[in-house]
Amino acid sequence: xxxxxxxxxxxxxxxxxxxxxxxxxxxxxxxxxxxxxxxxxxxxxxxxxxxxxxxxxxxxxxxxxxxxxxxxxxxxxxxxxxxxxxxxxxxxxxxxxxxxxxxxxxxxxxxxxxxxxxxxxxxxxxxxxxxxxxxxxxxxxxxxxxxxxxxxxxxxxxxxxxxxxxxxxxxxxxxxxxxxxxxxxxxxxxxxxxxxxxxxxxxxxxxxxxxxxxxxxxxxxxxxxxxxxxxxxxxxxxxxxxxxxxxxxxxxxxxxxxxxxxxxxxxxxxxxxxxxxxxxxxxxxxxxxxxxxxxxxxxxxxxxxxxxxxxxxxxxxxxxxxxxxxxxxxxxxxxxxxxxxxxxxxxxxxxxxxxxxxxxxxxxxxxxxxxxxxxxxxxxxxxxxxxxxxxxxxxxxxxxxxxxxxxxxxxxxxxxxxxxxxxxxxxxxxxxxxxxxxxxxxxxxxxxxxxxxxxxxxxxxxxxxxxxxxxxxxxxxxxxxxxxxxxxxxxxxxxxxxxxxxxxxxxxxxxxxxxxxxxxxxxxxxxxxxxxxxxxx
Amino acid sequence: xxxxxxxxxxxxxxxxxxxxxxxxxxxxxxxxxxxxxxxxxxxxxxxxxxxxxxxxxxxxxxxxxxxxxxxxxxxxxxxxxxxxxxxxxxxxxxxxxxxxxxxxxxxxxxxxxxxxxxxxxxxxxxxxxxxxxxxxxxxxxxxxxxxxxxxxxxxxxxxxxxxxxxxxxxxxxxxxxxxxxxxxxxxxxxxxxxxxxxxxxxxxxxxxxxxxxxxxxxxxxxxxxxxxxxxxxxxxxxxxxxxxxxxxxxxxxxxxxxxxxxxxxxxxxxxxxxxxxxxxxxxxxxxxxxxxxxxxxxxxxxxxxxxxxxxxxxxxxxxxxxxxxxxxxxxxxxxxxxxxxxxxxxxxxxxxxxxxxxxxxxxxxxxxxxxxxxxxxxxxxxxxxxxxxxxxxxxxxxxxxxxxxxxxxxxxxxxxxxxxxxxxxxxxxxxxxxxxxx
Numbered sequence: 011x012x013x014x015x016x017x018x019x020x021x022x023x024x025x026x027x028x029x030x031x032x033x034x035x036x037x038x039x040x041x042x043x044x045x046x047x048x049x050x051x052x053x054x055x056x057x058x059x060x061x062x063x064x065x066x067x068x069x070x071x072x073x074x075x076x077x078x079x080x081x082x083x084x085x086x087x088x089x090x091x092x093x094x095x096x097x098x099x100x101x102x103x104x105x106x107x108x109x110x111x112x113x114x115x116x117x118x119x120x121x122x123x124x125x126x127x128x129x130x131x132x133x134x135x136x137x138x139x140x141x142x143x144x145x146x147x148x149x150x151x152x153x154x155x156x157x158x159x160x161x162x163x164x165x166x167x168x169x170x171x172x173x174x175x176x177x178x179x180x181x182x183x184x185x186x187x188x189x190x191x192x193x194x195x196x197x198x199x200x201x202x203x204x205x206x207x208x209x210x211x212x213x214x215x216x217x218x219x220x221x222x223x224x225x226x227x228x229x230x231x232x233x234x235x236x237x238x239x240x241x242x243x244x245x246x247x248x249x250x251x252x253x254x255x256x257x258x259x260x261x262x263x264x265x266x267x268x269x270x271x272x273x274x275x276x277x278x279x280x281x282x283x284x285x286x287x288x289x290x291x292x293x294x295x296x297x298x299x300x301x302x303x304x305x306x307x308x309x310x311x312x313x314x315x316x317x318x319x320x321x322x323x324x325x326x327x328x329x330x331x332x333x334x335x336x337x338x339x340x341x342x343x344x345x346x347x348x349x350x351x352x353x354x355x356x357x358x359x360x361x362x363x364x365x366x367x368x369x370x371x372x373x374x375x376x377x378x379x380x381x382x383x384x385x386x387x388x389x390x391x392x393x394x395x396x397x398x399x400x401x402x403x404x405x406x407x408x409x410x411x412x413x414x415x416x417x418x419x420x421x422x423x424x425x426x427x428x429x430x431x432x433x434x435x436x437x438x439x440x441x442x443x444x445x446x447x448x449x450x451x452x453x454x455x456x457x458x459x460x461x462x463x464x465x466x467x468x469x470x471x472x473x474x475x476x477x478x479x480x481x482x483x484x485x486x487x488x489x490x491x492x493x494x495x496x497x498x499x500x501x502x503x504x505x506x507x508x509x510x511x512x513x514x515x516x517x518x519x520x521x522x523x524x525x526x527x528x529x530x531x532x533x534x535x536x537x538x539x540x541x542x543x544x545x546x547x
Numbered sequence: 548x549x550x551x552x553x554x555x556x557x558x559x560x561x562x563x564x565x566x567x568x569x570x571x572x573x574x575x576x577x578x579x580x581x582x583x584x585x586x587x588x589x590x591x592x593x594x595x596x597x598x599x600x601x602x603x604x605x606x607x608x609x610x611x612x613x614x615x616x617x618x619x620x621x622x623x624x625x626x627x628x629x630x631x632x633x634x635x636x637x638x639x640x641x642x643x644x645x646x647x648x649x650x651x652x653x654x655x656x657x658x659x660x661x662x663x664x665x666x667x668x669x670x671x672x673x674x675x676x677x678x679x680x681x682x683x684x685x686x687x688x689x690x691x692x693x694x695x696x697x698x699x700x701x702x703x704x705x706x707x708x709x710x711x712x713x714x715x716x717x718x719x720x721x722x723x724x725x726x727x728x729x730x731x732x733x734x735x736x737x738x739x740x741x742x743x744x745x746x747x748x749x750x751x752x753x754x755x756x757x758x759x760x761x762x763x764x765x766x767x768x769x770x771x772x773x774x775x776x777x778x779x780x781x782x783x784x785x786x787x788x789x790x791x792x793x794x795x796x797x798x799x800x801x802x803x804x805x806x807x808x809x810x811x812x813x814x815x816x817x818x819x820x821x822x823x824x825x826x827x828x829x830x831x832x833x834x835x836x837x838x839x840x841x842x843x844x845x846x847x848x849x850x851x852x853x854x855x856x857x858x859x860x861x862x863x864x865x866x867x868x869x870x871x872x873x874x875x876x877x878x879x880x881x882x883x884x885x886x887x888x889x890x891x892x893x894x895x896x897x898x899x900x901x902x903x904x905x906x907x908x909x910x911x912x913x914x915x916x917x918x919x920x921x922x923x924x925x926x927x928x929x930x931x932x933x934x935x936x937x938x939x940x941x942x943x944x945x946x947x948x949x950x951x952x953x954x955x956x957x958x959x960x961x962x963x964x965x966x967x968x969x970x971x972x973x974x975x976x977x978x979x980x981x982x983x984x985x
């Protein structure tokens with residue numbers, strides 16, 4: 011309370027000082043006074059300044075407010091002068107519009123907090139409603155819809171009359187409805203129409219707008235609002251099922267990606283490979299190294315960094331896989347317990363090696379622009395990174411399947427895993443095939459690491475969080491069957507995402523584990539068990 | 548074996564003999580020299596491998612740095628300090644074993660260590676039994692005051708409550724999502740916050756509590772739920788006690804689903820400069836964190852510290868964070884207490900510590916309280932594009948740490964007082980001590 015009072019007092023004092031200093035030159039109008047407030051480095055002063063500048067009608071208002079939003083508005087606390095640095099680097103004095111050569115040394119960017127950012131957005135909404143760019147007009151209408159500021163009504167009405175673009179027109183109509191709904195002196199008819207418009211919009215923001223209305227509505231309007239809320243709710247309910255299914259697919263694709271390499275080393279070769287997760291991690295670190303090199307040497311290639319990282323990660327992780335097979339695992343075939351312990355130890359060694367080389371903290375792997383953001387499909391939000399990962403996973407799966415089916419190496423792999431002795435007597439170098447198969451599995455884990463670096467931390471512990479899930483998927487889907495891994499991953503993903511809203515993330519995960527244990531009791535060989543003589547080989 | 552050795556020695560050239568002898572003599576000299584100059588041993592009990600290495604390694608480096616600085620100033624009571632570093636490997640029972648090793652085998656005078664509450668709980672009996680001193684530098688859930696432990700991190704009333712107050716007053720938040728990782732710190736903190744929010748008139752239906760497993764990486768459902776919860780027409784905020792690695796995917800999902808800080812701000816208690824170093828912070832602009840220290844705070848002490856730290860680690864980009872500052876304060880307090888009683892005897896130092904004052908890095912002076920917690924300022928910072936924080940609010944003065952929360956029915960009458968009452972959980976209603984510690 012007292013702090014607030016002090017602020018006010020200070021503001022008043024400042025205002026008086028200003029008046030005293032500038033009264034004579036008579037140049038300082040209300041606009042200049044408002045601009046000068048930006049230099050006070052005080053959030054409530056900045057708030058007042060935003061309001062005053064936005065409603066001033068001065069042509070400088072738009073550049074000032076948009077510069078404020080982007081952090082390009084700076085102020086000199088000593089001279090109380092405020093400067094706009096244009097997007098092109100040109101600097102002007104915010105109060106007069108005169109060009110300035112360079113910023114004073116002690117000029118600092120005007121600071122914002124969330125409250126002020128909202129004020130800026132609302133102000134910009136009002137200022138850009140008449141922008142020539144339709145996308146900007148829609149964005150402006152959106153922010154008016156959210157702020158439902160009465161002052162914007164005349165501008166909206168004017169803009170609506172002139173508007174020819176259909177999408178923009180719809181956005182303006184919705185914004186207008188939002189204002190009328192909250193305007194205390196709007197007629198009942200206007201309000202009813204507004205409710206209908208907002209009901210037709212039918213998304214969560216419409217819902218927020220309607221539920222946020224006070225209780226002092228005319229009875230007719232109140233009834234209309236209640237039915238509108240109910241109808242939006244049932245609509246959203248339906249969409250939330252679609253959304254869960256999509257999340258399930260997306261989680262399934264991540265599980266599949268992590269497990270697909272293991273489906274080869276464990277599923278096809280029968281090696282209990284506890285170091286599988288570390289191959290994923292190595293793939294992720296390869297991505298990090300690729301991005302570091304690109305950042306320092308060829309910044310223009312950043313958007314292609316993942317495309318470059320995929321083959322490299324395959325080679326690096328694959329080569330390490332071949333080394334592991336030649337160095338350790340080939341001495342342990344037929345001894346599952348020892349393999350388990352040796353690969354477990356190996357996973358710790360790899361983790362600590364990476365920790366020593368790259369440090370224990372997370373490494374930043376950036377998202378290329380085509381993997382950031384989201385788009386709306388009906389009432390659900392689909393994020394680009396998840397969508398790309400789903401496509402990528404399916405592509406990896408198809409390529410792997412084709413490789414096993416149509417290439418000479420694939421044929422040899424299948425021959426060796428189905429009947430080793432027979433394959434050997436037919437002239438296949440079985441130990442070479444073993445090494446290549448293990449390398450292939452590890453390489454695919456490395457590719458998975460490239461994709462997972464986009465949604466998870468790149469830290470030495472990355473692999474650990476996927477190893478359990480990977481084994482779960484492979485065992486559930488049926489050891490030795492790639493299709494089983496695919497079906498298993500998507501089943502677990504979707505089941506998990508439908509359980510999560512009901513049971514919560516923790517219980518949902520436990521429930522899935524219990525279900526798998528029960529399922530394995532009933533079908534020990536998983537969903538798609540291999541049949542025939544191959545099983546015993 | 549032996550014959551081979553004699554053979555080896557015999558074949559050594561004359562010059563190598565000389566060099567070897569000289570080396571041996573020098574080594575012996577150094578050894579006896581070290582013997583002559585007695586050192587004070589300081590134990591460092593932070594995980595250098597395993598899941599917690601990500602946060603704890605920096606704290607180990609901090610203590611080594613502080614010891615180095617202190618030795619440059621001539622050590623403590625004329626003796627050099629010597630660090631004994633052990634690695635409990637993020638393994639809770641191993642923490643207890645390593646603590647025992649530090650105290651009995653290495654005979655350390657004090658231990659700086661632990662991060663998670665479970666590791667602290669695991670070493671407590673060891674410190675009590677062997678009567679040694681632990682400085683614990685991390686914000687925690689409170690509800691504890693032990694004779695052998697000094698808590699230099701924030702108690703809930705020094706972090707969580709002020710953060711909620713800020714959101715309530717400045718952002719006019721009416722609806723609350725309490726999201727956390729499923730373990731003791733978030734659960735207790737959320738219990739305290741829920742009680743506090745209700746005491747401020749927030750209704751049950753305006754509070755959503757959500758827990759996730761450690762290392763949770765698929766946040767799609769939860770972020771969508773938060774979005775839905777936030778569309779009820781009331782200003783909504785998320786209070787996050789999500790721990791460690793799970794934060795990065797959470798913020799990425801928030802950014803991707805287009806939740807901006809202006810719509811639904813997230814205030815986090817476990818996200819600092821160190822954690823942000825691993826993410827692209829552009830989508831996080833404006834989200835909040837509450838701490839007792841930020842690297843961006845301008846004060847002569849802080850600038851000096853950052854410079855010295857970056858020089859010590861030979862990394863001009865190395866960040867500093869809140870638990871590091873807690874170690875700085877704790878270390879300074881311990882040095883002052885030892886110099887005050889002219890002894891490293893644990894009983895004397897424990898009795899001397901309450902009342903000791905030490906400069907914190909944000910320009911104030913923190914004081915050790917009788918309940919073994921310290922006074923700290925509370926800051927709310929907004930995430931900036933460069934991974935640093937911009938302080939938007941701070942408490943007018945220092946806040947005294949409450950060992951026992953005033954919001955919970957079970958603990959509102961309890962106080963910790965190791966000076967007058969010699970008790971960690973003294974009940975002010977019944978005027979009785981509930982026994983040692985918690």
